[in-house]
Amino acid sequence: MSKRIAGPEIERLIQLLAKVPGLGPRSARRAALHLIKKKEQLLAPLAGAMADAVDKVRVCSTCGNVDTVDPCMICTDPRRDGATIVVVEDVSDLWALERAAALNARYHVLGGTLSPLDGIGPDQLNIKGLVARVAEGGVSEIILAVNATVEGQTTAHYLTDQLSGFGVKVTRLAHGVPVGGELDYLDEGTLAAALKSRTAF
Amino acid sequence: MSKRIAGPEIERLIQLLAKVPGLGPRSARRAALHLIKKKEQLLAPLAGAMADAVDKVRVCSTCGNVDTVDPCMICTDPRRDGATIVVVEDVSDLWALERAAALNARYHVLGGTLSPLDGIGPDQLNIKGLVARVAEGGVSEIILAVNATVEGQTTAHYLTDQLSGFGVKVTRLAHGVPVGGELDYLDEGTLAAALKSRTAF
Numbered sequence: 001m002s003k004r005i006a007g008p009e010i011e012r013l014i015q016l017l018a019k020v021p022g023l024g025p026r027s028a029r030r031a032a033l034h035l036i037k038k039k040e041q042l043l044a045p046l047a048g049a050m051a052d053a054v055d056k057v058r059v060c061s062t063c064g065n066v067d068t069v070d071p072c073m074i075c076t077d078p079r080r081d082g083a084t085i086v087v088v089e090d091v092s093d094l095w096a097l098e099r100a101a102a103l104n105a106r107y108h109v110l111g112g113t114l115s116p117l118d119g120i121g122p123d124q125l126n127i128k129g130l131v132a133r134v135a136e137g138g139v140s141e142i143i144l145a146v147n148a149t150v151e152g153q154t155t156a157h158y159l160t161d162q163l164s165g166f167g168v169k170v171t172r173l174a175h176g177v178p179v180g181g182e183l184d185y186l187d188e189g190t191l192a193a194a195l196k197s198r199t200a201f
Numbered sequence: 202m203s204k205r206i207a208g209p210e211i212e213r214l215i216q217l218l219a220k221v222p223g224l225g226p227r228s229a230r231r232a233a234l235h236l237i238k239k240k241e242q243l244l245a246p247l248a249g250a251m252a253d254a255v256d257k258v259r260v261c262s263t264c265g266n267v268d269t270v271d272p273c274m275i276c277t278d279p280r281r282d283g284a285t286i287v288v289v290e291d292v293s294d295l296w297a298l299e300r301a302a303a304l305n306a307r308y309h310v311l312g313g314t315l316s317p318l319d320g321i322g323p324d325q326l327n328i329k330g331l332v333a334r335v336a337e338g339g340v341s342e343i344i345l346a347v348n349a350t351v352e353g354q355t356t357a358h359y360l361t362d363q364l365s366g367f368g369v370k371v372t373r374l375a376h377g378v379p380v381g382g383e384l385d386y387l388d389e390g391t392l393a394a395a396l397k398s399r400t401a402f
Binding site: 008012013019022027028054056068069072 | 228
């Protein structure tokens with residue numbers, strides 16, 4: 001706001017909301033106003049939930065997931081197959097895989113990808129923890145579920161190197177046509193990979 | 202999330218964030234994760250700012266603006282011209298006009314527009330308060346800065362009726378070409394209004 005038209009509390013709320021991904025300065029104002037109007041139904045519970053998260057959320061010392069317990073619920077879930085570890089770049093990828101509900105394994109969150117230009121080397125990622133988990137034994141397969149980007153693939157290669165010698169199978173996600181995808185809109189790389197890995201009908 | 206993969210606190214945070222305008226279920230997950238990662242820099246201050254807003258923000262009993270004081274800073278600002286009241290539908294409109302910094306008047310927030318089909322009649326809006334302010338005297342002009350929608354214009358007509366007899370000038374915003382607007386993209390109504398109200402060059 002150009003002039004002071006409201007107490008600093010409202011302006012501070014708008015400024016902080018504007019830093020939330022998905023909200024910009026304009027939508028932060030709209031969000032702040034909506035929250036203020038729904039003070040009891042939304043603003044107060046949200047403030048509480050955030051304070052709760054500040055208090056309770058921690059990073060799992062085993063896998064790097066976020067949870068309110070350490071080790072996290074996934075690491076301690078006895079129904080999960082501890083012999084398979086799915087390596088992801090970020091917690092958001094872990095959540096995405098869980099929504100797909102396609103596996104019942106444990107995870108390992110790297111916290112990013114190797115990116116020498118940004119100063120991110122192996123020591124900046126949660127790689128030592130992964131190697132330690134594998135060295136401990138009991139792991140038979142590592143699924144590298146990193147993004148299909150240059151950085152993701154570089155990281156995958158590095159990890160394969162690090163994990164060789166432990167006798168674990170290292171696999172990666174299949175490339176191909178997304179389910180529901182239209183060929184016309186796909187890039188050549190994906191189409192070439194889908195052709196190469198074609199399966200019997 | 203399809204299965205329980207984290208403590209209920211994180212899921213609750215995501216659910217509440219998804220109710221913030223501008224965020225949907227997907228962006229709420231992304232926002233929650235970002236907030237959790239920036240716990241000290243963003244989540245904790247935002248939780249504090251929200252708790253502060255819950256405690257301190259109130260609706261101005263004079264004009265309907267939101268502020269941390271009642272009457273609000275605009276209503277008590279001695280540098281503002283109390284003889285002009287700008288009537289707006291919503292606090293967001295008041296903020297928009299303040300950003301334009303085009304006037305130095307007081308405001309009156311209606312809290313909506315007349316909409317009989319939605320059960321919003323004159324008693325559901327802050328109209329009595331406006332009439333009372335005018336009846337008190339000292340007001341020479343009412344600027345009806347309502348939206349250029351059917352409901353906004355209906356409300357403007359109703360207000361003009363209610364305010365007749367007090368000897369105040371009732372004006373409304375000009376219609377015309379938005380600054381920076383391209384004629385090609387404007388609707389016929391706006392172009393017709395801009396032509397009709399053309400001014401000497």
